[in-house]
Amino acid sequence: MLEQVLGWARDGGPIVWLLAVASVYSLALIIVKVIDLGGVLGGAAARSAALADWRGGKLAEAQAQVTEGRYPADRVLAHGMTALAARENAEVVERELERRGNEELERMRRWLRTLEVIAMVSPLLGLLGTVLGMIQSFQELELAGGSANAAVLAGGIWQALLTTAAGLIVAIPAAIAANLLSAKVDRAAHMIEDAVSALFAAEHARSG
Structure with a gap:
């Protein structure tokens, strides 16, 4: 499984690695904020x-x-x-x-804005990677001319789509955490x- 994930990261290119860094950073922020806001509603x-x-x-x-x-x-x-x-x-x-x-x-509220930015930017980075990958695939298809086949094109497309999937995987947890933690902060403010x-x-x- 680990080999497959590393293969996807390699095929996805630098944007997938950038998203991987964003994923680790957002996970660390989520853990820190969950601990930090653990008791704000008590007393x-x-x-x-x-x-x-x-x-x-x-x-x-x-x-x-x-x-x-x-x-x-x-x-x-x-x-x-x-x-x-x-x-x-x-x-x-x-x-x-x-x-x-x-x-x-x-x-x-400290660091919650960073989580929101990660949730917003990650899908855009994924989409950018997909668009760049599709451009590269069609360039290769054009250069191949008559010798191109569907398998070559399909391989390029699925590799390009990896970045969109990676962007969504990073964005969804960050968006959920940012919204839930912001709601908790709002309740603490009302208290x-x-x-x-x-x-x-x-x-x-x-x-x-």
Whole structure:
């Protein structure tokens, strides 16, 4: 099987090798991002308990529940509680939490754009390889003149089509991973927004 794959890579030319590199790179990115985003949606119960304590005036207890949190929403919420407990201006705190939320979002989205580019470019590279291979096949057919046969032409065509298949093999996993991971990041962003909104609502209830 390995011999056959290497033969296909050799027949497909440099574009297949380029796609092979893109495949290894995208697989590494997928693994890294799956690990990186593994726990971004957790901690909801602890945050709810912290907000309930905040609403009840137990500021120290509320802060303790999220200060050591490892989730993005925990980190943003912890900073908001610290700032509000220090009686900083609510509008200033809100702007700072928005900035910190954007930082968390940017960190979670890191490398996802690269996966999207790989998913978009790989089929185009495959198509380019196929077109170049077809051009070469028809040039050989023209040079062969009357001695050309269908077997020679078919051999050139299937070799050219290898690059299209390789491009799709690279693009499909990258596209699926990019979409699933982006959806996870979007859910994490909503959790950050909900936590910040709930904090200000709890602060209003506590103060008023």
